[in-house]
Amino acid sequence: MAPDAMRTAAQSLSDARPVSYWLDDPGRPRALPALTGDEHCDLLVVGGGYSGLWTALLAKERDPGRDVVLIEGDEVGWAASGRNGGFCAASLTHGLANGLERWPEEIGTLEKLGARNLDAIEETVARYGIDCEFERTGEIDVATEPHHLDELREWHEELHRRGITGVDFLDRDAVRAEVDSPTFLGGLWDRRGVAMLHPAKLAWGLKRVCLDLGVRMYEHTRGLDLVRSGAGMAVRTPYGRVFAGRVALGTNVFPSLVKRVRSYTVPVYDYALMTEPLTPEQCASIGWKGRQGLGDSANQFHYFRMSADNRILWGGYDAVYPYGGRLSADLDQRPETFLKLAGQFFACFPQLSGVRFSHAWGGAIDTCSRFTAFFGTAHRGRVAYAAGYTGLGVGSTRFGAEVMLDLLAGEETERTRLEMVRSKPMPFPPEPFAWAGIEITKRSLAHADGNGGRRNLWLRTMDRLGLGFDS
Known part of the structure; x- marks a missing residue:
């Protein structure tokens, strides 16, 4: 410069x-009190970003009688859900090109589900009067x-x-x-596949709707560990525990309570x-x-x-x-x-x-290494997780919430039959190999930008392996 x-x-x-x-x-809602003591519920949602909020809301819509508790380590929407650009995309695969490359046989279904998901977000915002611009x-x-x-x-x-x-x-x-x-x-103008919104107001609006539907919510309540407890699960927090029949993890960038997921x-x-x-x-x-x-x-x-x-x-x-x-x-x-x-x-x-x-x-x-969310269960189906949204979670976290609820119910649905849902990305290697690989990839991408888009041997190898790195 x-x-x-x-x-x-x-x-x-x-x-x-x-x-x-x-x-x-100035309209930011006041944080709710932390959990002190023990709680019991049918479903515990860990994480108060979009992933957890959509899971809690949809769980109550599916079954209004279900007892749902949500815990958040800081305040609802304080992390990525309140810091992103507010691009709410229909794509579930970080763009059609990435989806075509990875799941060509089911891309039609993925596109249909993505469009349906964005329509559902728009309908939910209107139905509940969420003022998120x-x-x-x-x-x-x-x-x-x-x-x-x-x-x-x-x-x-x-x-x-x-x-x-x-x-x-x-x-x-x-x-x-x-x-x-x-x-x-x-x-190229995609006229209907993306909406603009105020990301923090979406999170705060979802919080308000969850509370109105009867979700019990505790902020400044971090989940410290996850263990079996009888026929269900227990999550320890700084000042208490939550005993739940099922647990949905929406912690995303923060270390998962299912440790084997962390390397992904x-x-x-x-x-x-x-x-x-x-x-x-x-x-x-x-x-x-x-x-x-x-x-x-x-x-x-x-x-x-x-x-x-x-x-x-x-x-x-x-x-x-x-x-x-x-x-x-x-x-x-x-x-x-x-x-x-x-x-x-x-x-x-x-x-x-x-x-x-x-x-x-x-x-x-x-x-994650494939740029799209991945999903899974642990503890014999009592725990479900979704993570790896790679910057495109404003819209696709709602789809991820649907997947987690399907998995916890043990249901085979159009969503759970997807290869995208049944497969995992390649995990990242331990240090120093992760840092070295990411730095080489970043420098190679910068070089390609200054060299007419021509990709070097490293990037071509990453392409063949189905790996990459995206800002």
């Missing part, structure tokens, strides 16, 4: 609050390099051959008529900026009247969108894996990444020179 550009980027960050914009809200605007994948444009055009042709509709190819003029950036060369995920830290509200003149300079989500087509990609109050969220690019999978609040702030992101923002939107960022934050995502 040139010195003048670096100075401009640094100045834009001078007032940025080191907290997620979504969570920095839900907008079914779709998402545009934009090309910023000539080889991106070729790849998008080829992919659009492939979609047409497969009879998949609702995705439009946009040339340079068409994409810039939607959102005006001199870096945009074209794009690693934490990756993702970072984002939020601008101050744009003026009407600034909004006019970029267009963006359709309010679509956007993502560029590089391996190290950015995701960006407009908030309800006309701010721009700008995130992605850097994906930081801490050696040993260490989770630490210290890693939520990374000034070198914020500086890089700010410089890239002004390169994308030079007409917004002078805009300042109000918030800068980061957080950990649970990543």
Whole structure:
């Protein structure tokens, strides 16, 4: 970055609050008391992010008489569910291309279930009056390099051959008529497969609905261990225990209470900026009247969108894996990444020179080697888990909740018959091999971005093995 550009980027960050914009809200609900003593229930849900909240809500909808308890180690929605970009996608497979590569025989079913899942989220938000700024605007994948444009055009042709509709190819003029950036060369607009929302308000709304349905909820109550207890299970917490017939684990990036699951995920830290509200003149300079989500087509990609109050969220690019999978609040702030992101923002939107960022934050995502969630049971079917959403959990966690409830019920359903549900990703190796492999992959992806998209031997080998790494 040139010195003048670096100075401009640094100045834009001078007032940025080191907290997620979504969570920095005076309407944030007060935390509920921690569990003290013992509880008994039919179903215990561990984790108060989207995964756990959807599980508790759907469990009560399936059986209103079921006694459900949810425990959360901090506050509902405080982690990835309150720090993401608010892209709620229909895809259950981290995009159609990834699904086609891994499960070509069942991709039609996966796409159908994903579309049904997004429709159900929209219906639930409306039925329960969850004010999470839900907008079914779709998402545009934009090309910023000539080889991106070729790849998008080829992919659009492939979609047409497969009879998949609702995705439009946009040339340079068409994409810039939607959102005006001199870096945009074209794009693919998925018009119905993605919704934009306020992620923290979704979590808080789900919390309110769960409580209204009779779920007993305890915050600041961490699950410490999981053991058999008679015909059911028991989870120990700092000040008590919960005895339950069945347990659903929605802990995602945090170490699973089923220890054998831990090697399947690693934490990756993702970072984002939020601008101050744009003026009407600034909004006019970029267009963006359709309010679509956007993502560029590089391996190290950015995701960006407009908030309800006309701010721009700008995130992605850097994906930081801490050696040993260490989770630490210290890693939520990374000034070198914020500086890089700010410089890239002004390169994308030079007409917004002078805009300042109000918030800068980061957080950990649970990543698995196939980029999609995986599922399973433990303790003879008394415990179910879902993890590995790899940054696309805003929508697919609801599907994961359905899977966990099916597994706990011992039911064979259209969901549990899926190879995606019955199979596991390849686990990550122990250190130092995990760190070395991830770093080599990241550097190879960055090299490919600067080399016309050409993938080196390492990446081609990872492709053949069905492995990878994605920011």
